[in-house]
Amino acid sequence: MVDVVRLVETRLRTALGEPDARASVTFLGTERIEVLRFLDEGVARYATLGMSAAPMTDPAAVLADPDRGPRAELLLSVRVVPGGAVDQVLRALAMLAASPQVEGVVVAPGASLDVGEPLWPSAPFTSVLVAAGGGLVADLELDEPLEPVRFLPLLPMTPNEAAWKRVHGAAALEERWLRHGTDLRSPQRGSVPLND
Template sequence: MSDVVELAEARLRGALGEPDARAAVTFLGTGRIEVLRFTGGGAGPDRDGSRPDGSGPDGSRPDGDVVRYATLGMSREPMSDPTSPTADPVRGPRAELVLSVRAGRADTDKALRPLAVLAASPQVEGVVVAPGGSLDLGEPLWPGAPFSAVLVAEPGGLVEDLELDEPMDPVRFFPLLPMTANEAAWKRVHGAAALQERWLAAGTDLRDPLRAGVDLG
Protein backbone atom coordinates (compact mmCIF):
# COMPACT_ATOMS: atom_id res chain seq x y z
CA MET A 1 0.00 0.00 0.00
CA SER A 2 1.05 3.64 -0.26
CA ASP A 3 3.06 5.26 2.51
CA VAL A 4 0.89 6.09 5.53
CA VAL A 5 2.23 9.64 5.73
CA GLU A 6 1.47 10.26 2.05
CA LEU A 7 -2.09 9.05 2.58
CA ALA A 8 -2.44 11.24 5.67
CA GLU A 9 -1.29 14.29 3.73
CA ALA A 10 -3.78 13.54 0.97
CA ARG A 11 -6.57 13.30 3.55
CA LEU A 12 -5.54 16.65 5.08
CA ARG A 13 -5.45 18.31 1.66
CA GLY A 14 -8.86 16.91 0.81
CA ALA A 15 -10.37 18.29 4.00
CA LEU A 16 -8.48 21.58 4.45
CA GLY A 17 -7.27 22.55 0.98
CA GLU A 18 -3.70 23.21 -0.10
CA PRO A 19 -1.18 24.13 2.61
CA ASP A 20 0.47 27.52 2.14
CA ALA A 21 3.44 26.82 4.42
CA ARG A 22 5.18 23.88 6.04
CA ALA A 23 8.08 23.30 8.40
CA ALA A 24 9.95 20.14 9.32
CA VAL A 25 11.58 19.09 12.58
CA THR A 26 13.53 15.93 13.33
CA PHE A 27 13.98 14.74 16.90
CA LEU A 28 16.54 12.22 18.08
CA GLY A 29 15.04 8.75 17.86
CA THR A 30 12.04 9.78 15.76
CA GLY A 31 11.19 10.22 12.12
CA ARG A 32 10.64 13.55 10.40
CA ILE A 33 7.69 15.56 11.72
CA GLU A 34 6.22 18.29 9.55
CA VAL A 35 3.63 20.91 10.43
CA LEU A 36 1.44 22.21 7.59
CA ARG A 37 -0.40 25.53 7.66
CA PHE A 38 -3.78 25.90 5.97
CA THR A 39 -5.37 29.32 5.54
CA GLY A 40 -7.55 28.82 2.50
CA GLY A 41 -10.67 27.52 4.23
CA GLY A 42 -12.03 24.37 2.63
CA ALA A 43 -13.29 22.86 5.86
CA GLY A 44 -16.88 23.99 5.81
CA PRO A 45 -18.64 24.62 9.13
CA ASP A 46 -16.88 24.73 12.48
CA ARG A 47 -16.37 21.05 13.24
CA ASP A 48 -13.07 20.89 15.08
CA GLY A 49 -14.26 19.88 18.52
CA SER A 50 -14.85 23.35 19.95
CA ARG A 51 -18.27 22.11 21.07
CA PRO A 52 -19.46 18.59 21.85
CA ASP A 53 -21.76 18.75 18.83
CA GLY A 54 -18.87 19.81 16.59
CA SER A 55 -20.05 23.37 15.94
CA GLY A 56 -18.37 26.54 17.12
CA PRO A 57 -19.31 28.22 20.41
CA ASP A 58 -22.16 30.16 18.80
CA GLY A 59 -22.96 27.42 16.30
CA SER A 60 -22.56 29.67 13.29
CA ARG A 61 -19.08 31.20 13.06
CA PRO A 62 -17.59 31.18 9.54
CA ASP A 63 -14.23 29.58 8.86
CA GLY A 64 -12.85 32.41 6.74
CA ASP A 65 -10.55 33.89 9.39
CA VAL A 66 -9.28 30.59 10.79
CA VAL A 67 -5.76 29.27 10.25
CA ARG A 68 -5.15 25.58 10.85
CA TYR A 69 -1.91 23.83 11.68
CA ALA A 70 -1.72 20.07 11.10
CA THR A 71 1.08 17.68 11.95
CA LEU A 72 2.33 15.17 9.42
CA GLY A 73 4.55 12.23 10.28
CA MET A 74 3.18 11.33 13.70
CA SER A 75 1.10 8.59 12.03
CA ARG A 76 4.19 6.91 10.58
CA GLU A 77 4.40 4.64 13.62
CA PRO A 78 1.54 3.31 15.77
CA MET A 79 1.32 4.59 19.33
CA SER A 80 1.97 1.92 21.95
CA ASP A 81 1.05 1.49 25.59
CA PRO A 82 4.07 2.69 27.58
CA THR A 83 3.51 -0.17 30.06
CA SER A 84 3.80 -2.80 27.32
CA PRO A 85 7.14 -4.63 27.26
CA THR A 86 7.11 -4.79 23.45
CA ALA A 87 5.75 -2.40 20.84
CA ASP A 88 3.87 -3.79 17.85
CA PRO A 89 5.35 -2.15 14.73
CA VAL A 90 2.08 -2.55 12.80
CA ARG A 91 -0.92 -2.62 15.13
CA GLY A 92 -1.89 0.23 17.39
CA PRO A 93 -3.58 3.65 17.16
CA ARG A 94 -2.17 6.22 14.75
CA ALA A 95 -2.77 9.95 14.91
CA GLU A 96 -2.06 13.42 13.61
CA LEU A 97 -2.87 16.68 15.41
CA VAL A 98 -4.79 19.76 14.19
CA LEU A 99 -4.81 23.18 15.85
CA SER A 100 -7.26 25.86 14.68
CA VAL A 101 -6.90 29.52 15.69
CA ARG A 102 -8.26 32.83 14.48
CA ALA A 103 -5.81 34.46 12.11
CA GLY A 104 -3.99 37.74 12.59
CA ARG A 105 -4.43 38.10 16.35
CA ALA A 106 -1.15 36.60 17.57
CA ASP A 107 2.09 35.18 16.23
CA THR A 108 0.65 31.68 16.03
CA ASP A 109 3.04 30.61 13.26
CA LYS A 110 5.58 30.19 16.06
CA ALA A 111 3.46 27.23 17.22
CA LEU A 112 4.93 25.01 14.51
CA ARG A 113 7.83 23.65 16.55
CA PRO A 114 5.75 23.17 19.75
CA LEU A 115 3.20 21.22 17.70
CA ALA A 116 5.98 19.05 16.30
CA VAL A 117 7.14 18.41 19.87
CA LEU A 118 3.64 17.24 20.79
CA ALA A 119 3.49 15.05 17.67
CA ALA A 120 6.79 13.41 18.63
CA SER A 121 5.68 12.66 22.20
CA PRO A 122 4.32 9.15 21.44
CA GLN A 123 7.71 8.06 20.12
CA VAL A 124 9.83 10.05 22.59
CA GLU A 125 7.79 9.62 25.78
CA GLY A 126 5.48 6.67 25.08
CA VAL A 127 2.38 8.88 25.18
CA VAL A 128 -0.82 7.46 23.67
CA VAL A 129 -2.95 10.36 22.45
CA ALA A 130 -6.69 9.89 22.98
CA PRO A 131 -9.81 12.08 23.28
CA GLY A 132 -10.09 13.78 26.66
CA GLY A 133 -6.36 13.58 27.27
CA SER A 134 -4.01 16.49 27.90
CA LEU A 135 -0.69 17.31 26.30
CA ASP A 136 1.51 19.77 28.18
CA LEU A 137 4.45 21.60 26.64
CA GLY A 138 5.67 23.35 29.75
CA GLU A 139 6.07 26.53 27.69
CA PRO A 140 3.73 28.81 25.70
CA LEU A 141 2.31 27.43 22.46
CA TRP A 142 3.58 30.62 20.77
CA PRO A 143 5.29 33.76 22.15
CA GLY A 144 3.08 35.44 24.72
CA ALA A 145 0.39 32.74 24.55
CA PRO A 146 -1.58 32.12 27.75
CA PHE A 147 -1.67 28.43 26.81
CA SER A 148 1.00 25.81 27.47
CA ALA A 149 -1.28 22.77 27.34
CA VAL A 150 -3.97 21.45 25.01
CA LEU A 151 -7.03 19.26 25.42
CA VAL A 152 -7.36 16.48 22.85
CA ALA A 153 -10.85 16.63 21.34
CA GLU A 154 -12.87 13.99 19.52
CA PRO A 155 -11.65 13.32 15.96
CA GLY A 156 -13.67 12.82 12.80
CA GLY A 157 -15.56 16.10 12.53
CA LEU A 158 -13.01 18.26 10.77
CA VAL A 159 -10.86 15.59 9.08
CA GLU A 160 -12.33 12.12 8.71
CA ASP A 161 -10.42 9.09 9.98
CA LEU A 162 -8.11 7.52 7.39
CA GLU A 163 -8.73 3.80 7.10
CA LEU A 164 -5.64 1.71 6.40
CA ASP A 165 -5.13 -1.85 5.21
CA GLU A 166 -5.57 -4.55 7.83
CA PRO A 167 -4.17 -5.16 10.37
CA MET A 168 -3.27 -1.47 10.77
CA ASP A 169 -5.51 0.85 12.78
CA PRO A 170 -6.88 3.98 11.09
CA VAL A 171 -5.18 7.35 11.34
CA ARG A 172 -7.26 9.71 13.48
CA PHE A 173 -6.89 13.50 13.22
CA PHE A 174 -7.27 14.95 16.70
CA PRO A 175 -8.28 18.61 17.18
CA LEU A 176 -6.32 20.37 19.92
CA LEU A 177 -8.05 22.88 22.20
CA PRO A 178 -5.61 25.23 23.97
CA MET A 179 -5.93 25.43 27.77
CA THR A 180 -4.67 28.02 30.22
CA ALA A 181 -2.67 26.74 33.20
CA ASN A 182 -5.72 27.09 35.48
CA GLU A 183 -7.95 25.26 33.00
CA ALA A 184 -5.42 22.44 32.66
CA ALA A 185 -5.15 22.08 36.44
CA TRP A 186 -8.94 22.16 36.84
CA LYS A 187 -9.35 19.59 34.08
CA ARG A 188 -6.98 17.19 35.86
CA VAL A 189 -9.29 17.25 38.88
CA HIS A 190 -12.73 17.44 37.27
CA GLY A 191 -12.21 15.84 33.86
CA ALA A 192 -12.38 16.91 30.23
CA ALA A 193 -16.17 16.79 29.94
CA ALA A 194 -16.63 19.15 32.88
CA LEU A 195 -14.19 21.67 31.40
CA GLN A 196 -15.89 21.52 28.02
CA GLU A 197 -19.22 22.17 29.74
CA ARG A 198 -17.73 25.28 31.35
CA TRP A 199 -16.45 26.48 27.98
CA LEU A 200 -19.82 25.84 26.38
CA ALA A 201 -21.78 27.58 29.12
CA ALA A 202 -19.53 30.65 28.84
CA GLY A 203 -19.71 30.77 25.04
CA THR A 204 -15.92 30.53 24.91
CA ASP A 205 -14.32 31.05 21.51
CA LEU A 206 -11.67 28.35 21.78
CA ARG A 207 -10.00 29.56 18.59
CA ASP A 208 -9.28 33.01 19.98
CA PRO A 209 -5.50 33.09 20.60
CA LEU A 210 -5.95 35.99 23.04
CA ARG A 211 -8.86 34.62 25.07
CA ALA A 212 -8.87 34.69 28.84
CA GLY A 213 -9.41 31.56 30.88
CA VAL A 214 -12.99 30.57 31.62
CA ASP A 215 -14.39 31.25 35.10
CA LEU A 216 -13.88 28.06 37.11
CA GLY A 217 -15.22 29.32 40.43
Protein backbone atom coordinates in the same frame (compact mmCIF):
# COMPACT_ATOMS: atom_id res chain seq x y z
CA MET B 1 4.23 -1.49 2.63
CA VAL B 2 1.57 1.22 2.67
CA ASP B 3 2.85 4.81 2.80
CA VAL B 4 0.64 6.04 5.63
CA VAL B 5 2.09 9.57 5.64
CA ARG B 6 1.36 10.05 1.93
CA LEU B 7 -2.24 8.88 2.45
CA VAL B 8 -2.58 11.24 5.43
CA GLU B 9 -1.36 14.21 3.42
CA THR B 10 -3.86 13.40 0.67
CA ARG B 11 -6.68 13.24 3.25
CA LEU B 12 -5.61 16.60 4.73
CA ARG B 13 -5.52 18.25 1.30
CA THR B 14 -8.93 16.81 0.43
CA ALA B 15 -10.47 18.11 3.66
CA LEU B 16 -8.64 21.44 4.07
CA GLY B 17 -7.35 22.41 0.61
CA GLU B 18 -3.78 23.22 -0.33
CA PRO B 19 -1.43 24.17 2.51
CA ASP B 20 0.03 27.64 2.20
CA ALA B 21 3.05 26.84 4.38
CA ARG B 22 4.88 23.84 5.83
CA ALA B 23 7.78 23.31 8.18
CA SER B 24 9.58 20.23 9.39
CA VAL B 25 11.23 19.44 12.70
CA THR B 26 13.38 16.48 13.63
CA PHE B 27 14.16 15.57 17.22
CA LEU B 28 17.08 13.33 18.11
CA GLY B 29 16.08 9.70 17.65
CA THR B 30 12.74 10.42 15.96
CA GLU B 31 11.32 10.49 12.48
CA ARG B 32 10.72 13.89 10.88
CA ILE B 33 7.49 15.63 11.82
CA GLU B 34 6.03 18.21 9.45
CA VAL B 35 3.43 20.83 10.28
CA LEU B 36 1.21 22.09 7.48
CA ARG B 37 -0.72 25.37 7.66
CA PHE B 38 -4.04 25.82 5.89
CA LEU B 39 -5.70 29.25 5.81
CA ASP B 40 -9.49 29.35 5.79
CA GLU B 41 -11.36 32.69 6.06
CA GLY B 42 -9.28 34.19 8.84
CA VAL B 43 -8.52 30.91 10.61
CA ALA B 44 -5.16 29.16 10.46
CA ARG B 45 -5.44 25.39 10.72
CA TYR B 46 -2.21 23.62 11.62
CA ALA B 47 -1.94 19.89 10.99
CA THR B 48 0.90 17.56 11.92
CA LEU B 49 2.19 15.09 9.36
CA GLY B 50 4.35 12.13 10.35
CA MET B 51 3.01 11.24 13.79
CA SER B 52 0.88 8.49 12.20
CA ALA B 53 3.80 6.83 10.40
CA ALA B 54 4.03 4.35 13.28
CA PRO B 55 1.35 3.19 15.73
CA MET B 56 1.44 4.51 19.28
CA THR B 57 2.26 1.81 21.78
CA ASP B 58 1.55 1.44 25.47
CA PRO B 59 4.78 2.26 27.34
CA ALA B 60 4.14 -0.81 29.53
CA ALA B 61 4.17 -3.16 26.50
CA VAL B 62 7.17 -5.49 26.35
CA LEU B 63 7.40 -5.35 22.55
CA ALA B 64 6.10 -2.68 20.19
CA ASP B 65 3.94 -4.06 17.38
CA PRO B 66 4.98 -2.35 14.12
CA ASP B 67 1.43 -2.61 12.73
CA ARG B 68 -1.12 -2.63 15.53
CA GLY B 69 -1.93 0.32 17.72
CA PRO B 70 -3.69 3.68 17.44
CA ARG B 71 -2.46 6.22 14.90
CA ALA B 72 -3.17 9.93 14.97
CA GLU B 73 -2.30 13.37 13.67
CA LEU B 74 -2.96 16.62 15.53
CA LEU B 75 -5.01 19.64 14.40
CA LEU B 76 -4.99 23.14 15.86
CA SER B 77 -7.29 25.94 14.65
CA VAL B 78 -6.44 29.53 15.64
CA ARG B 79 -7.84 32.83 14.41
CA VAL B 80 -5.26 34.80 12.43
CA VAL B 81 -4.19 38.07 14.06
CA PRO B 82 -1.71 40.72 12.87
CA GLY B 83 1.91 40.01 13.78
CA GLY B 84 2.04 36.30 12.97
CA ALA B 85 3.35 35.18 16.38
CA VAL B 86 0.95 32.23 16.34
CA ASP B 87 2.95 30.68 13.47
CA GLN B 88 5.65 29.98 16.03
CA VAL B 89 3.35 27.23 17.37
CA LEU B 90 4.94 24.95 14.76
CA ARG B 91 7.72 23.73 17.07
CA ALA B 92 5.30 23.10 19.95
CA LEU B 93 3.02 21.08 17.66
CA ALA B 94 5.95 19.05 16.35
CA MET B 95 7.04 18.35 19.94
CA LEU B 96 3.55 17.12 20.82
CA ALA B 97 3.40 14.98 17.68
CA ALA B 98 6.79 13.44 18.53
CA SER B 99 5.78 12.61 22.11
CA PRO B 100 4.63 9.04 21.25
CA GLN B 101 8.09 8.29 19.81
CA VAL B 102 10.06 10.17 22.47
CA GLU B 103 8.09 9.47 25.64
CA GLY B 104 5.92 6.48 24.74
CA VAL B 105 2.77 8.56 25.20
CA VAL B 106 -0.48 7.30 23.65
CA VAL B 107 -2.33 10.47 22.59
CA ALA B 108 -6.10 10.02 22.90
CA PRO B 109 -9.20 12.20 23.37
CA GLY B 110 -9.45 13.59 26.90
CA ALA B 111 -5.68 13.71 27.40
CA SER B 112 -3.78 16.84 28.37
CA LEU B 113 -0.48 17.60 26.66
CA ASP B 114 1.83 20.24 28.14
CA VAL B 115 4.81 21.85 26.43
CA GLY B 116 6.00 23.65 29.59
CA GLU B 117 6.13 27.06 27.90
CA PRO B 118 3.72 29.27 25.93
CA LEU B 119 2.51 27.56 22.76
CA TRP B 120 3.68 30.69 20.90
CA PRO B 121 5.19 33.99 22.11
CA SER B 122 2.85 35.75 24.57
CA ALA B 123 0.25 32.96 24.35
CA PRO B 124 -1.74 32.46 27.57
CA PHE B 125 -1.64 28.69 26.96
CA THR B 126 1.06 26.12 27.79
CA SER B 127 -1.04 23.00 27.28
CA VAL B 128 -3.82 21.59 25.14
CA LEU B 129 -6.77 19.30 25.63
CA VAL B 130 -7.02 16.54 23.03
CA ALA B 131 -10.58 16.47 21.67
CA ALA B 132 -12.39 13.70 19.81
CA GLY B 133 -11.67 13.47 16.09
CA GLY B 134 -13.92 12.91 13.12
CA GLY B 135 -15.26 16.43 12.71
CA LEU B 136 -12.97 18.66 10.66
CA VAL B 137 -11.06 15.77 9.02
CA ALA B 138 -12.63 12.32 8.88
CA ASP B 139 -10.70 9.28 10.10
CA LEU B 140 -8.51 7.64 7.47
CA GLU B 141 -9.25 3.92 7.25
CA LEU B 142 -6.25 1.70 6.50
CA ASP B 143 -6.07 -1.95 5.45
CA GLU B 144 -6.04 -4.53 8.23
CA PRO B 145 -4.26 -5.00 10.55
CA LEU B 146 -3.51 -1.25 10.60
CA GLU B 147 -5.83 0.88 12.71
CA PRO B 148 -7.37 4.05 11.24
CA VAL B 149 -5.56 7.37 11.47
CA ARG B 150 -7.55 9.76 13.67
CA PHE B 151 -7.22 13.53 13.27
CA LEU B 152 -7.44 14.87 16.81
CA PRO B 153 -8.24 18.56 17.45
CA LEU B 154 -6.18 20.33 20.10
CA LEU B 155 -7.93 22.88 22.33
CA PRO B 156 -5.52 25.31 24.03
CA MET B 157 -5.89 25.52 27.82
CA THR B 158 -4.77 28.24 30.21
CA PRO B 159 -2.85 26.96 33.27
CA ASN B 160 -5.98 27.50 35.42
CA GLU B 161 -8.11 25.50 32.99
CA ALA B 162 -5.52 22.71 32.89
CA ALA B 163 -5.48 22.51 36.70
CA TRP B 164 -9.29 22.52 36.83
CA LYS B 165 -9.43 19.78 34.17
CA ARG B 166 -7.11 17.56 36.24
CA VAL B 167 -9.65 17.68 39.08
CA HIS B 168 -12.95 17.66 37.18
CA GLY B 169 -12.11 15.91 33.90
CA ALA B 170 -12.10 16.77 30.23
CA ALA B 171 -15.87 16.46 29.68
CA ALA B 172 -16.59 18.93 32.49
CA LEU B 173 -14.15 21.49 31.04
CA GLU B 174 -15.58 21.11 27.53
CA GLU B 175 -19.11 21.55 28.95
CA ARG B 176 -17.99 24.71 30.78
CA TRP B 177 -16.44 26.13 27.60
CA LEU B 178 -19.69 25.44 25.75
CA ARG B 179 -21.90 26.92 28.47
CA HIS B 180 -19.88 30.16 28.52
CA GLY B 181 -19.60 30.42 24.71
CA THR B 182 -15.79 30.31 24.86
CA ASP B 183 -14.09 31.11 21.56
CA LEU B 184 -11.52 28.31 21.52
CA ARG B 185 -9.91 29.69 18.35
CA SER B 186 -9.04 33.03 19.95
CA PRO B 187 -5.24 33.21 20.32
CA GLN B 188 -5.40 35.53 23.37
CA ARG B 189 -8.60 34.52 25.15
CA GLY B 190 -8.76 34.48 28.92
CA SER B 191 -9.62 31.55 31.13
CA VAL B 192 -13.26 30.46 31.27
CA PRO B 193 -14.93 31.21 34.65
CA LEU B 194 -14.14 28.20 36.85
CA ASN B 195 -15.96 28.93 40.11
CA ASP B 196 -19.58 29.51 39.12
